[in-house]
Amino acid sequence: MTQRMKATVSYDGTHFSGFQVQEKNRTVQGELEKALMKIHKGQPIRIQASGRTDAGVHARGQVIHFDTELRMGDYNWRKALNTLLADDVRITDITEAEEGFHARYSVKRKQYKYFVHNAPEQDVFKRHYVHHVPYQLETSRIQQAIKAIEGTHDFSAFCSARTGVKGDKIRTIYGAVCEKQEDMLVFTFTGSGFLYNMVRILAGTLIDIGNGRKEPEDMARILASKDRHEASKTAAASGLCLWKVDY
Amino acid sequence: MTQRMKATVSYDGTHFSGFQVQEKNRTVQGELEKALMKIHKGQPIRIQASGRTDAGVHARGQVIHFDTELRMGDYNWRKALNTLLADDVRITDITEAEEGFHARYSVKRKQYKYFVHNAPEQDVFKRHYVHHVPYQLETSRIQQAIKAIEGTHDFSAFCSARTGVKGDKIRTIYGAVCEKQEDMLVFTFTGSGFLYNMVRILAGTLIDIGNGRKEPEDMARILASKDRHEASKTAAASGLCLWKVDY
Structure with a gap:
């Protein structure tokens, strides 16, 4: 059997x-x-x-x-x-597995973490597991901006144009948090689901906000625009980690 | 000039x-x-x-x-x-550098850390930076044994036979500490100098004590024996990190 x-x-x-x-x-x-x-x-x-x-x-x-x-x-x-x-x-x-379990279709929540190493020089031990940003980031600006991501939104602005996926771009983010741990900034996103490159585009945009290239208030505006060109560059793959999947 | x-x-x-x-x-x-x-x-x-x-x-x-x-x-x-x-x-x-500084001859103290990952399975993110031990180690046994290393001793028992260095094997260890951080054991050794493979042989011996293959009291006995065969195997290079050099 x-x-x-x-x-x-x-x-x-x-x-x-x-x-x-x-x-x-x-x-x-x-x-x-x-x-x-x-x-x-x-x-x-x-x-x-x-x-x-x-x-x-x-x-x-x-x-x-x-x-x-x-x-x-x-x-x-x-x-x-x-x-x-x-x-x-x-x-x-x-x-x-329990009766009826499916690794993809039974997902209730997913959690991703994005690790930003904010220091003048790269750290040889972290280099494969972070996105390194040598210029100063202001944590409080990022913490202000990240709150706008929580809730149910159309995340078209934060979805790679290369997605082949049809269907709506509406997702629910239960939690979006930025924590500072020494010279690391850790973004944690918990949600019902994520679009293609969504976390990395969110991370890239938050980095621009932390650096002053964008304003904390811009996050809500970019989200409402549903336009990928309004958001920032996709941040490096190395900083991203699929942390947890809940069923 | x-x-x-x-x-x-x-x-x-x-x-x-x-x-x-x-x-x-x-x-x-x-x-x-x-x-x-x-x-x-x-x-x-x-x-x-x-x-x-x-x-x-x-x-x-x-x-x-x-x-x-x-x-x-x-x-x-x-x-x-x-x-x-x-x-x-x-x-x-x-x-x-200050007048008269020499990276080797001016050294006052060196600090090494040895990282032991004590968990049933290897951690993919730590694997290059730790020595993985799948069987259970008792921290308190190691903490008891490690104290015997502090002070001025002839460390012949903890020196690789492959050393080409002539001269005495007497070194002073100012501090030898074992800390538990989640599933990691971190050994920190601070000393006037270290013999070839000394930290890795100390680490191998401490692991055997933590696992019950040797007793905490054996550390002082092995030290006194000045016999490399009394100590345990040299632990993996990956766990060792030259942490700090003081001048």
Whole structure:
């Protein structure tokens, strides 16, 4: 009998060409499916994720599911997969999924964090996991602006033009917070869902507000414009981390 | 007129074959001297460091000096060097050295930190900067044992047999501390000087004590034995970081 397994996956996106499987490049999905195929003695196993992440984007709490006829207990599943996977992707939790669970369709909330390292010089230990901004950012300006993002809005202004997705651009953001931790600014966004590049465009715009190129009041105006050209540049992939997915 | 410059250097040791220059492999000294040679229009500039670090070992506060006839101000020195260096090595501070300063001979105290990640699974974001221990370590046992290291001792038991250095093995450790920070154990050693692989052999021994393979009381006994075979295996280079050098 087929059983659906739910797994939490952590990955360092630095050396991946994103999550979604590609023919030639190394992807998280590709690596996971290769490991699962080995465990299933050559039988291909497809995984479903809560959503994709781009090249260079990290995850602490990506969630996937797959269907299997194998039974081996949660501990053995974790060990078997982690033994086969390279050390930049880890299964941190795996268990039998509840009836009707779907990694993508059952998502209730997602949380992303965006890490900005605000210091004159890059930090060699953080460089792959942050977006480095050498000029001074004013936290209070960002904290004022970020509040405008909370609530239900049409986020067209913060959606990449390259999106292939049809349908409305209305999403609900339950929380948008900026915290200062020493020389790091951490933006945390919790929402019902996110558009393509949405967090990185929000981050780029908040950085411009922190630097004085835009005003804190501009955030609401840009949101209302629904025009991608009003928002700032997409901030670096390295600063973004899919932190948590709630079901 | 020649001026001596003192610089603080931070590096991610992961992709370096150690500090000291080698003919074929990428080293921190090699990269720094290459950058300095470019700034000096092809003139070779030799650097002196507070000491070497091994392949895979990191530094937050390595200190170097070099002599130059160029004058350009501290800010410009830092910018010029960091522009030429790859992003896994950074000059965090550079200034004119005081009369008689020598990066190696003027050292008063050095501080090393050793990071142990104690969790069932590796962390993809920490993997290059820690030594991962999957089985449980008892912090209190390590905290008891580490105190025996403080003071002036003959550290022969904690010196690699591969050392080429002649002379006595007596060193003074001003502080040896183990702190628990979530799933990390951080060992901090502050001393007058350290023998070859000393911190990594101390760390390996402390891990064995934390795990119950050795007893906390064994630390003093091993120290007194002056016998390298009594101590444990050299712990991984990735966990070690040269934190600070005082003059």
